[in-house]
Amino acid sequence: MANFLSQELLWTRKPQTVTVSQDMVEIVTEPHTDLWQRTYYGFQNDNAPLLQIETTEKYFSFTVRT
Numbered sequence: 755m756a757n758f759l760s761q762e763l764l765w766t767r768k769p770q771t772v773t774v775s776q777d778m779v780e781i782v783t784e785p786h787t788d789l790w791q792r793t794y795y796g797f798q799n800d801n802a803p804l805l806q807i808e809t810t811e812k813y814f815s816f817t818v819r820t
Contacts, residue, residue, distance in 0.1 A: 761807055769803040781805065 763774070771782035787802040 761809075764806040764808075766804040766806065767801065772803075772805075779805065 769781055769783055773780040781803055783802055788799040789802045789804070790797055790799045792798070
């Protein structure tokens with residue numbers, strides 16, 4: 755994770771509550787935020803926080819626990 759933290763993190767809609775440490779990224783979202791697209795009944799919502807990082811790695815993994 756240390757290499758991850760040395761790179762630039764880019765936010766789209768930064769949340770009010772976020773913690774980034776050596777072994778954890780914790781994002782607390784506001785109610786009614788989501789990233790749903792193209793559901794069979796036409797619902798779309800694109801207002802949730804999004805943390806992005808560029809990588810030149812061909813293969814990488816990122817574990818998410820909710």
